[in-house]
Amino acid sequence: MTTAYTPASEPSGGRSGSLRGRRTGSILADRAATVLLWGTGCFVLLVLGSIILHFALAAWGVVSVNFVVGDPSETSLGGILPILWNSVYILVLTMMISVPLGILGGIYMSEYAVENAITNAIRFAEESISSVPSIVVGLFGLILFVDDLHWGFCALAGALALTLFNLPLMTRLSEQALRAVPLDERSASLALGATKWQTIRHVVVPLAIPGLVTGVILTAGRVFGEAAVLLFTSGIGTPVHYNFLNLDITNPASPWSPFRPATTLAVYIWKLNSEGLGIYVRQVVDGSAAILISMVLIFNLGARGLGRLLTRRLTAA
Amino acid sequence: MVTPTSTQEPMIRRVEVTGPVLDEASAGHDVKVATVHVSILYGQKVAVRDVSLDVRERSIMALIGPSGSGKSTFLRCFNRMNDLIPGASVKGEVRLDGEDVTDKDVSVVELRRRVGMVFQRPNPFPMSIYENVAYGPRRRGQNDRRQLDELVETSLRRAALWDEVKDELRRKSGLALSGGQQQRLCIARVLATQPEVILMDEPASALDPVSTLRIEELMRELRESYTIVIVTHNMQQAARVSDITAFFTMAEDRAGYLVETGPTGQIFTRPNERLTEDYISGRFG
Numbered sequence: 001m002t003t004a005y006t007p008a009s010e011p012s013g014g015r016s017g018s019l020r021g022r023r024t025g026s027i028l029a030d031r032a033a034t035v036l037l038w039g040t041g042c043f044v045l046l047v048l049g050s051i052i053l054h055f056a057l058a059a060w061g062v063v064s065v066n067f068v069v070g071d072p073s074e075t076s077l078g079g080i081l082p083i084l085w086n087s088v089y090i091l092v093l094t095m096m097i098s099v100p101l102g103i104l105g106g107i108y109m110s111e112y113a114v115e116n117a118i119t120n121a122i123r124f125a126e127e128s129i130s131s132v133p134s135i136v137v138g139l140f141g142l143i144l145f146v147d148d149l150h151w152g153f154c155a156l157a158g159a160l161a162l163t164l165f166n167l168p169l170m171t172r173l174s175e176q177a178l179r180a181v182p183l184d185e186r187s188a189s190l191a192l193g194a195t196k197w198q199t200i201r202h203v204v205v206p207l208a209i210p211g212l213v214t215g216v217i218l219t220a221g222r223v224f225g226e227a228a229v230l231l232f233t234s235g236i237g238t239p240v241h242y243n244f245l246n247l248d249i250t251n252p253a254s255p256w257s258p259f260r261p262a263t264t265l266a267v268y269i270w271k272l273n274s275e276g277l278g279i280y281v282r283q284v285v286d287g288s289a290a291i292l293i294s295m296v297l298i299f300n301l302g303a304r305g306l307g308r309l310l311t312r313r314l315t316a317a
Numbered sequence: 318m319v320t321p322t323s324t325q326e327p328m329i330r331r332v333e334v335t336g337p338v339l340d341e342a343s344a345g346h347d348v349k350v351a352t353v354h355v356s357i358l359y360g361q362k363v364a365v366r367d368v369s370l371d372v373r374e375r376s377i378m379a380l381i382g383p384s385g386s387g388k389s390t391f392l393r394c395f396n397r398m399n400d401l402i403p404g405a406s407v408k409g410e411v412r413l414d415g416e417d418v419t420d421k422d423v424s425v426v427e428l429r430r431r432v433g434m435v436f437q438r439p440n441p442f443p444m445s446i447y448e449n450v451a452y453g454p455r456r457r458g459q460n461d462r463r464q465l466d467e468l469v470e471t472s473l474r475r476a477a478l479w480d481e482v483k484d485e486l487r488r489k490s491g492l493a494l495s496g497g498q499q500q501r502l503c504i505a506r507v508l509a510t511q512p513e514v515i516l517m518d519e520p521a522s523a524l525d526p527v528s529t530l531r532i533e534e535l536m537r538e539l540r541e542s543y544t545i546v547i548v549t550h551n552m553q554q555a556a557r558v559s560d561i562t563a564f565f566t567m568a569e570d571r572a573g574y575l576v577e578t579g580p581t582g583q584i585f586t587r588p589n590e591r592l593t594e595d596y597i598s599g600r601f602g
Binding site for chain 1: 396398401426427428429430433434436438440441442443452453455503505507510569
C-alpha cells in the first residue's frame with residue numbers, strides 16, 4: 001500500500017485560495033481511510049503472526065524428529081506420523097475429487113450456464129450447503145457412507161463428506177476466478193477462429209489459475225482444519241503403527257487404503273484436548289498444533305508455486 | 318438532409334454513379350465482402366440500420382463517423398463477433414465471396430479464420446511472442462515444428478516486428494512488448510491464420526504517433542495481399558491509408574446508418590452529402 005494517491009479537493013465556489021496547507025474534509029477523510037486500511041492489514045498480519053508465535057513457543061522442545069516419526073505410544077511424547085499421514089491422505093483424496101468437480105462446475109457456471117431459475121437455484125444451493133454447520137455434514141456422512149453403505153469409519157467416507165462440504169465453495173470460487181478473465185483475451189481467441197472450448201482451455205483457464213489456486217488453498221485449509229465432519233466419518237483413534245510397504249489398497253491394514261479408519265491431526269488434537277489422559281497431553285497437543293500450522297503454510301506456499309508453474313506450462317505449448 | 322427509414326433504398330452512393338474514377342489500385346478487383354441491407358439490433362434497439370456496401374479485394378475501406386454511429390458494431394458483422402453479444406441480431410446478408418455468412422450452417426470458426434480481426438486495445442495473450450503467433454494455427458491442429466517456425470517468422474516479418482523480437486521469440490512474453498509492438502504482434506497473430514480479410518477496429522487509437530505511423534505503413538503493405546476494413550476516429554488516418562471511405566452517422570432514434578461511400582480523395586474534398594461535409598470540416602461529431 002502506498003499513499004501516493006491524493007484526490008483533488010472540491011472546487012470552492014470560484015474562490016481561488018492558496019494551494020498550500022488546506023485541510024478540507026475530503027483530504028482528512030482520505031488520510032483516515034489510509035490509516036484505517038493500513039491498520040486493518042497490519043492487524044491481520046499481527047493475528048497470524050501471534051498464532052504462529054504462540055504455537056512455536058509452546059511446541060519448543062516438544063517437536064523433534066522423534067515426536068514425528070517415533071513409535072506411537074500413549075505414555076511418551078510423539079509418534080504422530082500416522083496421524084500426519086492421515087491428514088495428508090484425506091486432503092489429497094478430497095482434493096482429487098473436489099478440485100476437478102469444482103473447476104468443471106465453475107466453468108459451467110461462468111461460461112455455459114444462461115442466467116435463469118436453474119442457475120439461481122444452483123447458487124442458492126451453493127450458499128446453503130456452505131452455511132450448513134460442519135457437524136451436520138458429518139452426521140449426514142455418518143448416515144449415508146458409514147451406516148447405509150456399510151463402509152464403516154473410513155478415509156473415503158471422510159473425503160466424500162468433506163467434498164460435500166467443500167464443493168460449493170470450490171465451485172463458487174472457480175466461477176469467480178473464470179469470470180474475472182477479461183473479455184479482450186476471450187475475443188482475441190475467438191476472433192482467431194478458436195472454438196469456445198479451445199478458448200476456455202487455452203486462454204480462460206490459464207489466466208484464471210491464480211484465482212483457482214486461491215480456491216484450492218481456501219478449501220484445502222478447511223480440509224486440514226476440519227474436525228467435526230471427520231469425527232463421524234473417518235473416525236477417532238490413536239496413532240497406530242503403519243506399514244507403508246503394504247501397498248494393497250484393498251487391505252484395511254494398508255496406510256494406502258481408503259477403506260480404513262483414519263484419524264487426522266485436527267481430530268486428534270480435539271480428542272486429546274477433550275479427553276486425553278496421558279501425562280504428556282498438553283505437549284502433544286501443542287506440538288501437533290504447531291505441525292498442523294506448518295503443514296497449512298507449507299501447503300499454501302506449495303500451491304502458489306505450483307500455480308505459477310502451471311500457468312507457465314499452460315500458456316506455453 | 319437525408320432521413321433514412323428501413324423501407325427506403327439503402328443510403329449508398331455508388332462510386333460509378335457519383336464519383337470520378339475509382340481508385341486505380343482497386344479498380345477492376347472483385348467485390349470481396351459485401352453487406353446487403355444489413356441492420357443490427359440489440360434486443361429491440363436498432364444499432365445499425367440498412368447498410369449496403371461493397372468492399373473490393375485488396376483495398377482498404379475506412380469506416381468513419383461520430384461515436385455511436387455503429388461503425389464498430391457494423392465491422393463486427395463481417396466475422397460474426399456480434400454473435401457473442403446476448404440479444405444481438407443481424408438482419409440482411411453479409412457476403413464473403415458471394416456467400417452469405419450469416420447463414421446458420423456457416424462455420425463461424427472457419428469464417429473467423431478467413432476474416433481476421435485486430436482490436437482497439439492491443440490484446441496479446443500472456444504467452445511468449447512465438448506462442449501468440451502460433452495460437453491460431455495450433456488451434457487448427459497445426460503442430461509440425463518446422464512449419465510453425467516458418468509461419469511464425471513469415472507472419473512476424475510481414476507485421477514488421479521480426480527484427481525487433483527474433484532473438485527472444487520464446488523467452489519474452491507478448492505483454493512485455495511496447496504498445497505499438499503489441500499491436501503489430503496482434504496483426505502478426507492474425508496473419509498467421511492466413512486470412513483473406515482483416516478487420517481493424519481503431520487499431521492505432523491507443524498508440525503514440527510514431528507507432529501509429531508504423532501501423533499505417535504496415536496497412537499499406539498488407540493491402541497488396543489482403544482486403545482491409547478499418548474503423549477509425551482519426552480522419553487524417555482514414556485519408557492517409559484508405560482507398561474508399563464510408564461515412565456513418567446516427568439518425569434521430571440513435572440508429573447508425575451509412576450516409577455515403579466513395580473514393581477517399583473525393584469524400585474528403587467533394588463529398589456528396591452535406592452531413593459528410595459538416596463532419597469532415599469539423600462542424601459536428
